[in-house]
Amino acid sequence: MDIIDRLRDIVGERATAAPAERLCYSSDASQVRGTPDYVVRPLSTAEVSAVVGLAAAEGVPITARGAGTGLAGGAVPLRGGIVLDLSGMNRILEMDLANLAVVVEPGVIQARLNERLRPFGFFFPPDPGSANFCTIGGLIANNGSGMRCVKYGTTRNYVLDLEVVLADGSVVRTGSRTLKSAAGYDLTRLFIGSEGTLGVVTGAVLRVMPLPKARRLVIASFSSAEEAGRAVARTFAAGIVPSACEILDRTTVAVLRRCEPSLKLPDGDVLLFEVDGSEGAVAEAAAEIAALCSSSSGAAAAASVAVVAGAEEMEEIWAARRLVGAAVSRLDPTKSRIYVGEDVGVPIKMIPALIREVAEISVRFGIPAMKYGHIGDGNLHVALFIDVLDEGEKARLAGAADAIHRAAIRLGGTVSSEHGIGAARSEYMAEQVGFVALSVMRAIKRALDPKGIMNPGKLGLDDGPAGVGGSGCGARADGTPGGKS
Amino acid sequence: MTRDQQEAKIDQRALELCVRCGTCRSVCPAFEVLGWESKNTRGRIMVAKALREGFPPDAGVLDSLNTCTTCGICAAKCPAGANPPSIVQEARRVLVGRGVMTAAQAGFRAKVAESANTFGELGDRLGWLSDREGLPDRADSVxxxxxxxxxxxxEVAARTFEILRRFGVSLLRDEKCCGSPLIRTGSPAETVMEENLRQIREMKAKTVITGCAGCYSTLKRDYPPEFEVVSVPEFLALHLSELDLKRLDMTVTYHDPCHLGRHAGIYDPPREVIRAICRLVEMKRSREEARCCGGGGGVRAGYPDLSLEIAKHRLQDVPDGVDAIVSCCPLCVRNLSDAGAGVEVIDLIDLVARALETA
Structure with missing residues (x-):
């Protein structure tokens, strides 16, 4: 019996090998391409288990996918095989708030979870720009985080227990509902950030937090992004921990104004500091940050500082900020944002140096760069934008992205803070984590996935030279169906 | 030249605006029902792009492109400023130009060709008009x-014209389909459009008034800008003080038709008219955020089950305790009714007629 027929035996009409569907599952938001042979939309752990069991028996690669909003090709089936679209497994199974926990399926959208939690006074803190459409499963697979990481940490800090279908189709639970556990290896954290290379997450017990009573937003503008970076370092050195700390360089501010003309943002390179907590504490912290930004001398001082307390105005600014990544075409419709070199991170005090290097790289390669992101945790999103119909710009883009990645590593940082390695950044794994660490990762991979069917070609885990995707805009950007890698 | 007569071509720049971020996944009404990536906006743009590069237009491609209702919520949400309904429409045109189309697309072509209306009806288009005497041959407004x-x-046509006639509005003697079903599904519509244009010119009309959101959108965007296009709710709102409407003891909600709301920005006039008559409670998602009824873009004809499922999703936004759902588009009224609204679904003009009867 053909594999498609056997898949249909498991999930019925929710399995297909139709060319149009295979085409539409051949990419995420990155430049990585790989066309699946089959697409399956399971609705239960039992179905996932049966599909993975079939893949194992037949030696067919299997790639898990949430909303396909990834920026590194993590959900792209580089070697064909089966794509498991888990976005239909989207139920919130239990609200166990007495235990500060919720039980969810992997396809739950982050924002839908927070909508359900809000009336109870709780929230799930990881808050990526794609919160309105990314899935919890994707956040777990990539250890996603977002704007409030600086105080609340990453997804890793909020997963208590996972249900995972292993590479042979068996099902394992990795943790418990307790807030702490000292029972052996921490399997939960092993699977978080593993990008579907060890198993398929089919359920999660998440820890949730009480919503803060109050929030304030401090908006400060500076004469340069570098000066803004220094102000962040000064704030942290003063012992203040904001709940979010974002940079919007002047290009980003221009894009945001184009998207939302009513937004009240100052000129210059802008920092957004959010503080949360009790009413008194946030007022005090906001005043301290404002004073710190204003008090420096000369160019280091903020050109303007404003404190926003209105919930609606704050939400408008955050909503616009969430979408800015893709919005650069608003300034020039002939330019498109290409997601490469977009997620580097460095230790906080190296931020000014990173900003300086990115500016230099942008000039050297002649590729404009919009800089924004979670500067408070050292994560700078560099938005390189080009005319995609200009082959010369495309080639220079790849060089610029590579230079940005190498600069981050040289500064003691990472090529990915929250978007993942996928295929786009796998060639940097050995350089970033070291050959010994990469060998340990490969050993874990071999132990859990001896046949190498789980999302092959990702994370630099394949034996041999750890290079499959380069800067993420190389030969794989063909976009044609059937073009398996 | 009408826009409809320009060469069908999928513009590469328009396609490249999409960076596949996935924002549209969370809002596409067809995708909400169907769940496949090819049935959401991002997938449709990938399909349109692949077509440019020679991808074979099989049934999966046709289903991808033709399950779009052209509601435009994706365009409203797209951070990059892409216009997916326009891309989808253009991709349909390209395929139709090559003779590749669904049975429903072919059906629209055949019906409009033989009867100049979307149903293939051969009866009198003005059958609803009891008194044809005294219709002026020339009028500022039709x-x-x-x-x-x-x-x-x-009855909606009769009620609308009864009011409009008081203001000197006339009718086209031999109105044809506006062309919307053809244009939205990728077929040429110049035959009916030119015939309508000829009559509008002959009547020396400066304003065309319509009670259908689809006609409004088409007359406004696809016809040459020789005349002003006014929707019935705009007309009613403008003349509220002259209508002598009485208050009705009822509570209604209002469904924004996509082609009147998001596509044309007409949100306030219908609400103004409703509030002059009775209580209005907004739907859970309204105005720019309003969900599609599922009827547009040829989906009602081509994919009736999908169309009704989308309508059922929309009905979940209806607030409790309302006496009626009011809209300003017969297609929305039809689709929401057929989906089992549970309360009556009426045109705004029906509500106005009741307020006039009470008087």
């Missing part, structure tokens, strides 16, 4: 009735 109100909701 009422464009549309196929749906002419043949399926003749």
């Amino acid at each position: 009422y464009f009735v549309g196929c749906l109100d002419s043949y399926r909701y003749p």
Whole structure:
């Protein structure tokens, strides 16, 4: 019996090998391409288990996918095989708030979870720009985080227990509902950030937090992004921990104004500091940050500082900020944002140096760069934008992205803070984590996935030279169906 | 030259605006029902792009492109400023130009060709008009009735014209389909459009008034800008003080038709008219955020089950305790009714007529 027929035996009409569907599952938001042979939309752990069991028996690669909003090709089936679209497994199974926990399926959208939690006074803190459409499963697979990481940490800090279908189709639970556990290896954290290379997450017990009573937003503008970076370092050195700390360089501010003309943002390179907590504490912290930004001398001082307390105005600014990544075409419709070199991170005090290097790289390669992101945790999103119909710009883009990645590593940082390695950044794994660490990762991979069917070609885990995707805009950007890698 | 006569071509720049971020996944009404990536906006743009590069247009491609209702919520949400409904429409045109189309697309072509209306009706288009005497041959304003109100909701056409006539509005003697069903599904519509244009010119009309959101959108965007296009709710709101409407003891909600709301920005006039008559409670998602009824873009004809499922999703936004759902588009009224609204679904003009009867 053909594999498609056997898949249909498991999930019925929710399995297909139709060319149009295979085409539409051949990419995420990155430049990585790989066309699946089959697409399956399971609705239960039992179905996932049966599909993975079939893949194992037949030696067919299997790639898990949430909303396909990834920026590194993590959900792209580089070697064909089966794509498991888990976005239909989207139920919130239990609200166990007495235990500060919720039980969810992997396809739950982050924002839908927070909508359900809000009336109870709780929230799930990881808050990526794609919160309105990314899935919890994707956040777990990539250890996603977002704007409030600086105080609340990453997804890793909020997963208590996972249900995972292993590479042979068996099902394992990795943790418990307790807030702490000292029972052996921490399997939960092993699977978080593993990008579907060890198993398929089919359920999660998440820890949730009480919503803060109050929030304030401090908006400060500076004469340069570098000066803004220094102000962040000064704030942290003063012992203040904001709940979010974002940079919007002047290009980003221009894009945001184009998207939302009513937004009240100052000129210059802008920092957004959010503080949360009790009413008194946030007022005090906001005043301290404002004073710190204003008090420096000369160019280091903020050109303007404003404190926003209105919930609606704050939400408008955050909503616009969430979408800015893709919005650069608003300034020039002939330019498109290409997601490469977009997620580097460095230790906080190296931020000014990173900003300086990115500016230099942008000039050297002649590729404009919009800089924004979670500067408070050292994560700078560099938005390189080009005319995609200009082959010369495309080639220079790849060089610029590579230079940005190498600069981050040289500064003691990472090529990915929250978007993942996928295929786009796998060639940097050995350089970033070291050959010994990469060998340990490969050993874990071999132990859990001896046949190498789980999302092959990702994370630099394949034996041999750890290079499959380069800067993420190389030969794989063909976009044609059937073009398996 | 009408826009419809320009060469069909999928513009590469328009396609490249999409960076596949996935924002549209969370809002596409067809995707919400169907769940496949090819049935959401991002997938459709990938399909359109692949077509440019020679991808074979099989049934999966046709289903991908033709399950779009052209509601435009993706365009409203797209951070990059892409216009997916326009891309989808253009991709349909390209395929139709090559003779590749669904049975429903072919059906629209055949029906409009043989009867100049979208239903293939051969009866009198003005059958709803009891008094044809005294219709002026020339008028500053004409009422464009549309196929749906002419043949399926003749009482709405009659009620609308009864009011408009008081203000000197006339009718086209031999109105044809506006062309919307053809244009939205990728077929040329110049035959009917030119015939309508000829009559509008002969009547020396400066304003065309219509009660159908689809006709409004088409007359406004696809016809040459020789005349002003006014929707019935705009007209009513403008003349509220002259209508002598009485208050009705009822509570209604309002469904924004996509082609009147998001596509044309007409949100306030219908609400103004409703509030002059009775209580209005907004739907859970309204105005720019309003969900599609599922009827547009040829989806009702081509994918009736999908169309009704989308309508059922929309009905979940109806607030409790309302006496009626009011809209300003016969297609929305039809689709929401067929999906089992549980309360009556009426045209704004029906509500106005009741307020006039009470008087």
